[in-house]
Amino acid sequence: MDQMTSRRVLVVGMGISGMATAKRLRMAGWEPVIVERASARRLGGYFVVLFEAGRAAAERLGMLKHLHDRKSLQPGVDLTRSGKHRPGLSYVDMPGQPWLMVRGDVEQAAFAELPADIEVRYSTSPTEIVQDADGVDVTLLDARTGTSSTERFDLVIGADGIRSTVRSLVFGPHEKFLHPLGYMIAAFEFPGTPEGLEPGVGATFLEPDRGMWVYAFTDRDPTIMLSYRTDDVAAERSRPAVESVRAAFGANPPQTLVDVMNTLESSQTGLFDSADQVRMPTWHKGRVLLLGDSAWCVTVYAGMGVSSALAGADLLGTMLEQNPDDLESVLTEWERGMRPYVAYYQESGVKDRAFFVPDSKLQLLLRRLLPLAGRTRFGRRVIAKLLNAEDVIRYKNANILTEVLGGSPQQRKESQVDQRARHSAA
Numbered sequence: 001m002d003q004m005t006s007r008r009v010l011v012v013g014m015g016i017s018g019m020a021t022a023k024r025l026r027m028a029g030w031e032p033v034i035v036e037r038a039s040a041r042r043l044g045g046y047f048v049v050l051f052e053a054g055r056a057a058a059e060r061l062g063m064l065k066h067l068h069d070r071k072s073l074q075p076g077v078d079l080t081r082s083g084k085h086r087p088g089l090s091y092v093d094m095p096g097q098p099w100l101m102v103r104g105d106v107e108q109a110a111f112a113e114l115p116a117d118i119e120v121r122y123s124t125s126p127t128e129i130v131q132d133a134d135g136v137d138v139t140l141l142d143a144r145t146g147t148s149s150t151e152r153f154d155l156v157i158g159a160d161g162i163r164s165t166v167r168s169l170v171f172g173p174h175e176k177f178l179h180p181l182g183y184m185i186a187a188f189e190f191p192g193t194p195e196g197l198e199p200g201v202g203a204t205f206l207e208p209d210r211g212m213w214v215y216a217f218t219d220r221d222p223t224i225m226l227s228y229r230t231d232d233v234a235a236e237r238s239r240p241a242v243e244s245v246r247a248a249f250g251a252n253p254p255q256t257l258v259d260v261m262n263t264l265e266s267s268q269t270g271l272f273d274s275a276d277q278v279r280m281p282t283w284h285k286g287r288v289l290l291l292g293d294s295a296w297c298v299t300v301y302a303g304m305g306v307s308s309a310l311a312g313a314d315l316l317g318t319m320l321e322q323n324p325d326d327l328e329s330v331l332t333e334w335e336r337g338m339r340p341y342v343a344y345y346q347e348s349g350v351k352d353r354a355f356f357v358p359d360s361k362l363q364l365l366l367r368r369l370l371p372l373a374g375r376t377r378f379g380r381r382v383i384a385k386l387l388n389a390e391d392v393i394r395y396k397n398a399n400i401l402t403e404v405l406g407g408s409p410q411q412r413k414e415s416q417v418d419q420r421a422r423h424s425a426a
C-alpha cells in the first residue's frame with residue numbers, strides 16, 4: 001500500500017472528530033467527503049472540558065480563536081438531602097486547569113473552520129465497506145431518497161461515535177468493543193438558575209452510587225449531569241429518562257434536585273445513556289481507521305473526549321502530510337503515537353468516576369474534608385496527590401503532536417516502553 005495516485009477520503013460522522021479530521025486532511029492535501037446520518041448538524045449543548053492536549057490541537061486547527069473558558073470561578077456548593085449547603089469541590093479544583101464550555105461551542109468552532117468546499121452529505125450512512133490493497137468501496141444509503149450508490153475512496157475514517165457503523169461493518173459487533181462501566185448519565189441544559197442556587201454557582205449533590213452536578217458558567221446558563229450506578233442498563237433505558245432518574249435518586253430529594261428533575265422532564269435536547277468505554281486492540285484495518293469516540297470513547301468521567309478527538313485529528317493529518325506515500329505505516333505510527341495517551345484517559349475514566357459518583361459514605365466523608373484541606377499548603381499537596389495531579393498534567397495537558405513527532409529519540413523510546421508496559425498490564 002504505497003504511492004497513492006488519488007487522495008479521496010470518506011469521513012463518516014460530522015461530530016467534532018469528523019469535522020476536525022476532514023479539515024486537517026484537507027490541509028494535508030486530501031479531498032474529504034463527509035457523510036452524516038442526521039438530516040442536519042447536531043448542535044447538542046452539554047458540558048465539556050478542554051485540557052491543554054485539546055487546546056494545542058485546536059490552535060493548530062484554527063479553532064481555538066472561536067473558543068474561550070466559560071468556567072465560573074465562584075466557589076461551588078455541596079448540597080445535602082435536607083437542602084443544607086456546604087463548601088463543595090468543582091472543576092476549578094481539578095488539576096490541569098481545564099477550560100469549561102459546552103459541546104456546542106466546540107462543534108461551532110469546528111464548523112466555522114471547516115472549509116466551505118468540503119462536500120457534506122446529510123441523511124447518509126454507509127451500509128457496506130469492502131476494501132482491497134488499492135482502495136475501499138463504500139456503499140452509501142441516502143435516507144431521504146432511499147437510494148444507494150457505491151463509491152471508491154483511498155481512506156475511510158469512522159468518526160461516527162460510540163455506536164459506530166464503520167466499526168461494526170469492518171471490525172465486528174458493538175458487544176465486542178463496548179465495555180459498560182455500570183453507570184447511567186443524563187446531561188442537559190438548564191435554562192436560568194436551579195432553585196436554591198445563585199447564578200454562576202456550581203453545585204453537587206452526592207450520595208453513594210448517585211450524583212448530581214450543576215456546572216456553572218460565567219456567561220451562559222448552567223448544564224446538568226445526573227449519574228448513577230445500575231446493574232441493569234436495559235431496564236434504565238426502557239423508560240423515560242426522568243422516571244429512571246427519579247427512581248435512582250429516591251424519595252424526598254433536595255429542592256434544587258426537584259427543580260433539575262422537573263426540567264429534565266421537559267428537556268427536548270437532553271442526553272440519557274449508559275457510560276460505556278470503547279476498547280479495541282487496533283483502530284485501523286487496511287485503509288479504514290476509527291478516530292474519536294468510535295475508536296476509544298473514554299466516557300464523560302475522563303473529560304477527554306473532545307481533547308483526544310482534536311489531538312487525534314491533528315496528529316493524523318500532520319503524519320499524512322509528512323509521509324503522503326505510505327499509508328499503512330502512517331496509520332500504524334499514528335496509532336502507536338496516540339495509544340499511551342488514550343490508555344491513560346481510559347484508566348482515568350474508570351478511576352475518576354468516583355469523583356462524580358462516589359462509591360461509599362467513607363469516600364464522601366473524605367471528600368468533605370478536601371475543601372478545608374485546600375486552605376493549607378500541605379492540604380493542597382495531599383489533594384494534588386489524591387487527584388493524581390502529576391499524571392493529569394503529564395497526559396491530559398500533553399502537546400501530543402510535538403511529543404509524538406518532535407520528541408528526542410530518547411523520549412520516543414520511553415514512550416514506546418511506556419506503551420508496552422500498559423499493553424502487558426492490560
Ligand SMILES: Cc1cc2nc3c(=O)[nH]c(=O)nc-3n(C[C@H](O)[C@H](O)[C@H](O)COP(=O)(O)OP(=O)(O)OC[C@H]3O[C@@H](n4cnc5c(N)ncnc54)[C@H](O)[C@@H]3O)c2cc1C
Pocket residue numbers: 012013014015016017018035036037038042046047048049050103124125126159160161162163164165166185186187271291292293294299300302303304305306307308309
Ligand atoms: C454527557 C456527555 C458529556 C461529555 N462530556 C465531555 C467532557 O466533559 N469533556 C470531553 O472532552 N468530552 C466529553 N464528552 C464526549 C465528547 O462529546 C465526545 O467524546 C467528542 O465530542 C468526540 O465525539 P465524536 O465526534 O467522536 O463522536 P460524536 O460526537 O458522537 O459524533 C458522531 C457523529 O457521527 C454521526 N453518525 C453516527 N452514526 C453514523 C452513521 N452510521 N453514518 C453517518 N454518520 C453517523 C452522528 O450523528 C454524529 O454526528 C461527553 C459526552 C457525553 C455523552
